[in-house]
Amino acid sequence: MEDFLFILGITLQSSVAVLLASLGEIITEKSGILNLGLEGIMLFSAFIGFICTWYTQSLILGFMGAMLAGGLLACIHAFFCIHLGSDQILSGLALTILGTGLANFLGRSFIGLQTLSLASFSLKSYYLNILLRQLNVLVILAFILTYLIHFILKKTTLGLNLSSVGENPQVASSVGLNVYKYRYLATILGGMLTGLGGAYLSLAYTPGWKENMTGGQGWIAIAMVIFSCLKPIRALVGAFLFGAFMALQFYFQAIGKELIPAYILKMLPFLLPLVILILINRKNSKYSFPQGLGKPFLRT
Amino acid sequence: MQEPILRLSNIGKSFGDFWANENINLDIFPGEIHALLGENGAGKSTLMSIISGNYLPDKGKIYLKGKEVFFRNPKIAQDYGIGMVHQKFMLIDNLSVWENIALGTISKFTIPKEEILNKIQKISKESKLEVDLHKKVINLSEGEKQKVEILKLLYKQAKILIFDEPTSILTPQEIDSFFEILLFLKKRKHTIIFITHKLEEVFKLADRISILRKGRLIATFLPQEIRSKKELARLMVGRDIVFKVDKEEIQPQETILKLENISCTKEKQKKLKNINLEIKKGEIVAILGVSGNGQENLARVLGGIEDFEGRLYFQNQTYTGHTWTKNFPSSVSYIPEDRHNLGSVSELDLEHNLILTRLFQFSSKWFIFWDKIKEKTKILLSNFHVKAPKGNKTLARHLSGGNLQKFILARELDKNPQLIIAEQPTQGLDIQATEEVWHRLLAARKKAAILLITGDIKEALSLADKIAIIFQGEIKKLFSSQNREEISKIGLYLTGAI
Numbered sequence: 001m002e003d004f005l006f007i008l009g010i011t012l013q014s015s016v017a018v019l020l021a022s023l024g025e026i027i028t029e030k031s032g033i034l035n036l037g038l039e040g041i042m043l044f045s046a047f048i049g050f051i052c053t054w055y056t057q058s059l060i061l062g063f064m065g066a067m068l069a070g071g072l073l074a075c076i077h078a079f080f081c082i083h084l085g086s087d088q089i090l091s092g093l094a095l096t097i098l099g100t101g102l103a104n105f106l107g108r109s110f111i112g113l114q115t116l117s118l119a120s121f122s123l124k125s126y127y128l129n130i131l132l133r134q135l136n137v138l139v140i141l142a143f144i145l146t147y148l149i150h151f152i153l154k155k156t157t158l159g160l161n162l163s164s165v166g167e168n169p170q171v172a173s174s175v176g177l178n179v180y181k182y183r184y185l186a187t188i189l190g191g192m193l194t195g196l197g198g199a200y201l202s203l204a205y206t207p208g209w210k211e212n213m214t215g216g217q218g219w220i221a222i223a224m225v226i227f228s229c230l231k232p233i234r235a236l237v238g239a240f241l242f243g244a245f246m247a248l249q250f251y252f253q254a255i256g257k258e259l260i261p262a263y264i265l266k267m268l269p270f271l272l273p274l275v276i277l278i279l280i281n282r283k284n285s286k287y288s289f290p291q292g293l294g295k296p297f298l299r300t
Numbered sequence: 301m302q303e304p305i306l307r308l309s310n311i312g313k314s315f316g317d318f319w320a321n322e323n324i325n326l327d328i329f330p331g332e333i334h335a336l337l338g339e340n341g342a343g344k345s346t347l348m349s350i351i352s353g354n355y356l357p358d359k360g361k362i363y364l365k366g367k368e369v370f371f372r373n374p375k376i377a378q379d380y381g382i383g384m385v386h387q388k389f390m391l392i393d394n395l396s397v398w399e400n401i402a403l404g405t406i407s408k409f410t411i412p413k414e415e416i417l418n419k420i421q422k423i424s425k426e427s428k429l430e431v432d433l434h435k436k437v438i439n440l441s442e443g444e445k446q447k448v449e450i451l452k453l454l455y456k457q458a459k460i461l462i463f464d465e466p467t468s469i470l471t472p473q474e475i476d477s478f479f480e481i482l483l484f485l486k487k488r489k490h491t492i493i494f495i496t497h498k499l500e501e502v503f504k505l506a507d508r509i510s511i512l513r514k515g516r517l518i519a520t521f522l523p524q525e526i527r528s529k530k531e532l533a534r535l536m537v538g539r540d541i542v543f544k545v546d547k548e549e550i551q552p553q554e555t556i557l558k559l560e561n562i563s564c565t566k567e568k569q570k571k572l573k574n575i576n577l578e579i580k581k582g583e584i585v586a587i588l589g590v591s592g593n594g595q596e597n598l599a600r601v602l603g604g605i606e607d608f609e610g611r612l613y614f615q616n617q618t619y620t621g622h623t624w625t626k627n628f629p630s631s632v633s634y635i636p637e638d639r640h641n642l643g644s645v646s647e648l649d650l651e652h653n654l655i656l657t658r659l660f661q662f663s664s665k666w667f668i669f670w671d672k673i674k675e676k677t678k679i680l681l682s683n684f685h686v687k688a689p690k691g692n693k694t695l696a697r698h699l700s701g702g703n704l705q706k707f708i709l710a711r712e713l714d715k716n717p718q719l720i721i722a723e724q725p726t727q728g729l730d731i732q733a734t735e736e737v738w739h740r741l742l743a744a745r746k747k748a749a750i751l752l753i754t755g756d757i758k759e760a761l762s763l764a765d766k767i768a769i770i771f772q773g774e775i776k777k778l779f780s781s782q783n784r785e786e787i788s789k790i791g792l793y794l795t796g797a798i
Binding site: 156157158160161164167172173174176291 | 375390391394395403404407411
């Protein structure tokens, strides 16, 4: 029972960053923009979140700074893809290189330092505490956001307009929707959520600044978006999957049994979700992505 | 007489040097069905795009109920109650019917689904446009999609409805029900403008008929003022004088190509029905038709791109659809209509474009002889007067349309083909380039059989020895280009009037 709660706690805790970034990317892709720069945005925001907290000693300002940084990087991507009609894959990859490079360069003198970190819950009950002390307010917020985005995409005018802009910008434009506005909004909002995910890493999950501390979670998030077919609830499942393998790895390390070599264990959270993705996802993914995804739209 | 609901005054629209519309004055009266008639490229669609806000006119003014209006985008035209159903439907495949209809009109934060559905259902009951509102558009037939488009306009309370060739993609049954819808809309005091080149539709439906030719409005008539389809056809096609092209007499020789019962089905529609045709060496046979009647498919079939049923004899060999596309003989030259995408590779230079169809002449098993290619390209460019800014190294996309066509012609004619399939070879070219292409083709027939696929009557009459009229995938008539009596009826044949 204790073991189970321990694993569950770490699973939830480990899935948050990937979940937030996936949600961001879902919103962005719904509008027809493909942003492969998640890894760069995440790492850069993780650093900005850390540095803001370091200087202001305020977690709130740290998270806000991170979201702002994420939004700003996404804004660059948006400008290139929306206004200049650049290749979105190329622009996204450039963003990854820019974000990671900038974060690692600026963060050289902060490596290994720690600042404030988000407090976990605590309760008197022993069993609940095993679970709860792994969790914090951001974990709960991420789950609420998942449902909220699900609701917005499914039930609101905003969601309908957003998906029409992604599916067929010509038609959307002809009924009077401002394609540029929706695409900017979605890309920047997506960047901000990804930025929040990045800050979660440096301010809550593994507090402090380390070089390349995202460790590929941005790429995992993109994989989860493909798995999700742009449905937030499915993205949640995907993020849990990643978190569960993360937790198993910690669990085996914690109990100290050398059943499986440590390197293979460390690899599992990244390898197994991908394998599962490939197996699950072959059939129906083609029709669940917007037809306008990745294609530039220039007003005539 | 009553006030016109829509008045166009001196409308002009140019694309580059080309005036698609010039000095157009047109009054549309409330509650009428107004037919806009004209050949391909006469400027009908451009004019309608101006009325519906897709293009801004370069000259002239638009008055709605006597007040001047500016339609900067389709949304503004919609707000004034003008809606257009495009030939290519403006619907989002992955959304449901009701979402498509309501898109862009919902102002609440959450979608009031029940309210919208009730409103659409009311409209669709009244106007007898019944479609399953929950189906995704991708699963609808073309006829159903058209109904959705009309519902979309009615939902937005459009009073003036414009249709761009509404019947071209419909089945005959769908056409009948579409006509009923139009008459019903008229009864409900909607104003309807529709573009067409089918004459019977005009007589069946229209209250007034306007004819466009070469971007100009020829006249507006009441149906009873026009005595026959024949007269209408003549007005539409115009009495252009046939260009005199020096055409030396050549005695046709042996048969090169023979088509036997060629049929072609695409997306469950018969595009070609039992085509039989024979072409001899030294002969130009023109396939003449209004676009969309199967000549595109015939060109693709003979060009080895599309599969077909039936048999084809070429130089004493028998081919089926499978063997023709697979072992396409190198002695056939296909000059496609789409010279930018099918006839050339726009990002490659002219040397590379030369060997697209002729690599076998310039290579051994392992090597490509670039020096020979270089030399050949140079010779062809100067012989055919192709203006290429960077010579051999010019990218295909940097050639103007006329020069690119001359280059493709040079490539294909120099191959010494036995059969040339020329599809719309002078479309979009100016007079000088057109004449040059014509002379080249006439000279080429000494050594080859030529199949000319065209929509241009003048071109067919100038070049061809025989003319075959294609209508709805069938060859309706085959006659000699010397037969004056048949030539006078071409307009009627083309529009299916007889």
